[in-house]
Amino acid sequence: xxxxxxxxxxxxxxxxxxxxxxxxxxxxxxxxxxxxxxxxxxxxxxxxxxxxxxxxxxxxxxxxxxxxxxxxxxxxxxxxxxxxxxxxxxxxxxxxxxxxxxxxxxxxxxxxxxxxxxxxxxxxxxxxxxxxxxxxxxxxxxxxxxxxxxxxxxxxxxxxxxxxxxxxxxxxxxxxxxxxxxxxxxxxxxxxxxxxxxxxxxxxxxxxxxxxxxxxxxxxxxxxxxxxxxxxxxxxxxxxxxxxxxxxxxxxxxxxxxxxxxxxxxxxxxxxxxxxxxxxxxxxxxxxxxxxxxxxxxxxxxxxxxxxxxxxxxxxxxxxxxxxxxxxxxxxxxxxxxxxxxxxxxxxxxxxxxxxxxxxxxxxxxxxxxxxxxxxxxxxxxxxxxxxxxxxxxxxxxxxxxxxxxxxxxxxxxxxxxxxxxxxxxxxxxxxxxxxxxxxxxxxxxxxxxxxxxxxxxxxxxxxxxxxxxxxxxxxxxxxxxxxxxxxxxxxxxxxxxxxxxxxxxxxxxxxxxxxxxxxxxxxxxxxxxxxx
Numbered sequence: 001x002x003x004x005x006x007x008x009x010x011x012x013x014x015x016x017x018x019x020x021x022x023x024x025x026x027x028x029x030x031x032x033x034x035x036x037x038x039x040x041x042x043x044x045x046x047x048x049x050x051x052x053x054x055x056x057x058x059x060x061x062x063x064x065x066x067x068x069x070x071x072x073x074x075x076x077x078x079x080x081x082x083x084x085x086x087x088x089x090x091x092x093x094x095x096x097x098x099x100x101x102x103x104x105x106x107x108x109x110x111x112x113x114x115x116x117x118x119x120x121x122x123x124x125x126x127x128x129x130x131x132x133x134x135x136x137x138x139x140x141x142x143x144x145x146x147x148x149x150x151x152x153x154x155x156x157x158x159x160x161x162x163x164x165x166x167x168x169x170x171x172x173x174x175x176x177x178x179x180x181x182x183x184x185x186x187x188x189x190x191x192x193x194x195x196x197x198x199x200x201x202x203x204x205x206x207x208x209x210x211x212x213x214x215x216x217x218x219x220x221x222x223x224x225x226x227x228x229x230x231x232x233x234x235x236x237x238x239x240x241x242x243x244x245x246x247x248x249x250x251x252x253x254x255x256x257x258x259x260x261x262x263x264x265x266x267x268x269x270x271x272x273x274x275x276x277x278x279x280x281x282x283x284x285x286x287x288x289x290x291x292x293x294x295x296x297x298x299x300x301x302x303x304x305x306x307x308x309x310x311x312x313x314x315x316x317x318x319x320x321x322x323x324x325x326x327x328x329x330x331x332x333x334x335x336x337x338x339x340x341x342x343x344x345x346x347x348x349x350x351x352x353x354x355x356x357x358x359x360x361x362x363x364x365x366x367x368x369x370x371x372x373x374x375x376x377x378x379x380x381x382x383x384x385x386x387x388x389x390x391x392x393x394x395x396x397x398x399x400x401x402x403x404x405x406x407x408x409x410x411x412x413x414x415x416x417x418x419x420x421x422x423x424x425x426x427x428x429x430x431x432x433x434x435x436x437x438x439x440x441x442x443x444x445x446x447x448x449x450x451x452x453x454x455x456x457x458x459x460x461x462x463x464x465x466x467x468x469x470x471x472x473x474x475x476x477x478x479x480x481x482x483x484x485x486x487x488x489x490x491x492x493x494x495x496x497x498x499x500x501x502x503x504x505x506x507x508x509x510x511x512x513x514x515x516x517x518x519x520x521x522x523x524x525x526x527x528x529x530x531x532x533x
Contacts, residue, residue, distance in 0.1 A: 021222065022061030022088070024450040026353075027256040027300050027409070028151045030066055030073075030118040031454065035413035036302060037149045039406075040253050041314050041325045044149050045117035047416065048072055053116040053143065055136060056080075056124035060088035060102050061447030065454060067092075067100045068432045076112070078105040091446060095435045108135035112143050119143070119150040122300075126154035127232050133244065140303070141248040150303050151256060155235035159297030162212050164235075167228045169194065180225035187228070188217050238299060239288045249306045252284060252316075256300040257409045260322055261290055276318050283316040324403065326415065328384070331377035333412040333453055334405055336368055353410025353455065363392040364401060375524065376420035377412060412453035420452070423528040427479075427519055428472030433527055437467045452526025459525075463518040465492060467527070476519075480512045487511075 026032065030052055037044040045051075050073050054063055057077030067075050077100065079085050085104045092100050103110070108131065119140055125133055140150045155163075173190035174183045191213040198210035216224065227233060236244075242252055254260075263272040279285035290296075314320065324330075334351055338360075341347040347360040349368055358364060370386055371378060380402055387393055405411055429437075440449050441464040451457050459467075469482055486492040487506075494501040522528065 021220070021445055022057070022059035022084070022447045024065055024448060024454055024456050025062050025122055026412075026450075026454045026456075028062070028120045028122045028153070029454045030120075032256060032413060033118055033149045033151055033302060035330070035415055036254055036256060036259055037304070038326055038415055039259070039324050039330070039413075040321075041312050041323075042149070042253070042304065042308065043147055043312070045145065045147060050074075050117040051114055051145075052076070052118045053112070053120070054078070055107055055119065055121040055139065057088070057102065058084050059091060059446050060100060061091075062120070062122070063100055064091070064095065064097065064436065064447065065450050067097050068095070068430075068436065071099055073099055074114070075100045076103065076116075077101070078103045078107065078110060080104070080106060087446060091439060091443075094439050096432045107139055108132060110139075115143050115145040115148065117145050117148050119148065121150070121152045123153060125152050126156075126234050126236060127226075127230060129232060137245060137248045137250065140250060141305075144305065146305060147308055148304065149253070150250070151300065152241075152303060153298065153300045154241065155233065156241075156291065156296055156299045157235050157237045158292055159295045160235035162208065162295075163216075163297065165209065166191065166212055166216055167233070170228050174229075180229050181221055183229055184221050184224040187224075191217055235297075237288065238291055238296075238301075239284065241299070241301065242284045245303055246306075250303050251306040251309050253302045253304055253309070254321070255287075256302055257298075258407075260407045261286065262404070262407075263290075266290065266293060279318075281318045283318050283321045286318050324406070327403075327406075328379075328381040329415060330380050330406060331414045331417040332380070332406050333374070333377040334371065334408065334410060336371065338368070351405075351408055351410045356404070356408050356410075358401065358404065361392075361397065363387065363390065363394060363397055366390050366392070367398070367401060377414055377417040380406070410455075412455075418529060420526065421529055422523050423470075423519060424472075426472050426475055427470045427528065429467055429470045429522065429527045431471070434467055434470065437464050437527075440464070449525075451524075452529060457525055459521065460518075462492070462514065463521050466515065466518040467522060470519075470522070476512065476515055479515045480508060483511050483515060484508070 170187035
């Protein structure tokens with residue numbers, strides 16, 4: 001067996017022995033890739049009939065919500081781990097999804113009969129040898145449609161330099177003959193012991209290391225086992241990634257988690273202009289420099305054929321990069337919270353995903369009140385129209401605030417949103433979603449649920465149980481009776497302070513309120529949306 005095949009075999013065995021939970025990842029959903037590509041001036045394929053490939057799909061959990069939402073799409077997922085693919089096939093069958101094909105395959109050996117509009121490669125590129133990286137890029141070059149969009153994520157320097165220190169300590173302080181999960185557990189002892197020593201140190205760098213070690217210990221053990229103890233985890237500088245893709249006539253478009261450089265938060269006065277001038281306005285060079293400033297650890301690069309950029313006359317000039325095409329036609333949704341002022345800090349608004357902070361102004365208060373009142377994506381043009389009625393209206397402030405929000409990591413973006421709808425007198429969730437909820441309820445280690453914006457969520461057990469009855473045949477009164485019956489026959493139980501509570505302790509009114517609360521939670525997360533029927 002040659003070296004490449006041996007490495008591939010070892011990788012497959014590692015994930016067969018210790019499967020990786022197949023989560024939904026917002027930043028690599030075709031919906032987001034489509035929107036960001038349009039914002040950069042490209043013309044990506046419509047989502048409804050898109051052909052999608054995921055390289056390294058695990059169980060296929062990242063593909064499932066999109067497959068349900070767009071039943072006419074054609075989706076292929078490939079992975080080395082036969083066990084995960086087999087379980088993924090069972091999951092697709094249990095949910096009732098027929099537009100996803102999962103294949104056990106080595107990307108360096110596989111071929112396809114079609115081209116794909118969107119290719120996703122999340123959590124793979126820097127965890128495989130150079131030969132497999134080449135195979136991934138060759139696949140993108142060969143099978144990405146002319147106007148296609150690809151997504152590749154990878155650990156990156158300089159940010160991962162400090163994690164390299166943690167990794168070497170974890171390898172050094174754990175027994176190499178242990179199974180991966182046990183080795184990860186053992187290494188946590190060394191991280192904890194060492195971070196306690198660092199916290200007593202007056203050396204500022206020791207405190208940085210201590211915080212890094214603590215962050216690592218907060219992660220799931222299966223993630224740590226693969227991230228720090230697999231044979232391959234080779235971070236690379238962004239500039240080196242650009243050099244790699246250029247050999248396959250591929251070009252960088254943007255980053256999914258940071259679609260623009262927020263230079264006004266990073267630099268003062270003319271600093272940003274000086275940086276751009278120094279690097280001759282070359283996007284990739286400026287991005288690499290900013291990675292040094294931010295000590296960036298992870299990148300989520302969106303790429304396409306160089307010819308696609310040329311066709312749309314898009315260059316790598318940094319001034320063009322900051323321009324947002326179709327700005328007024330964007331639909332967006334963002335979860336945002338208000339934080340009261342303290343003696344040390346003025347009041348501000350913050351996104352629930354990410355670390356964006358926008359300080360309070362009267363106009364922003366009107367804007368965020370409007371956004372919070374909606375349970376569906378808002379069109380930028382409509383937001384302008386609504387805000388124009390207020391005496392505080394200032395077009396430049398609205399543009400700058402919306403520009404920041406739209407380019408933030410936690411914001412859902414779309415150019416063709418489906419209108420949200422609530423439940424009727426007889427609430428109905430489509431069968432595929434009922435099946436999906438049931439599957440996750442009994443198999444939480446396989447995948448997770450997500451809301452209508454592809455954000456991961458955890459439903460409480462009662463809401464998951466209730467969802468199984470929401471087939472459009474039962475009124476709320478019927479559901480209340482059913483829930484009481486489930487309490488009485490032991491299908492459901494309520495526990496408070498470790499003691500099971502009898503259903504006789506609850507009135508019909510209280511059980512009805514439980515049902516209404518469950519329906520509200522399912523509604524907020526989009527499980528009743530009309531486009532899913």
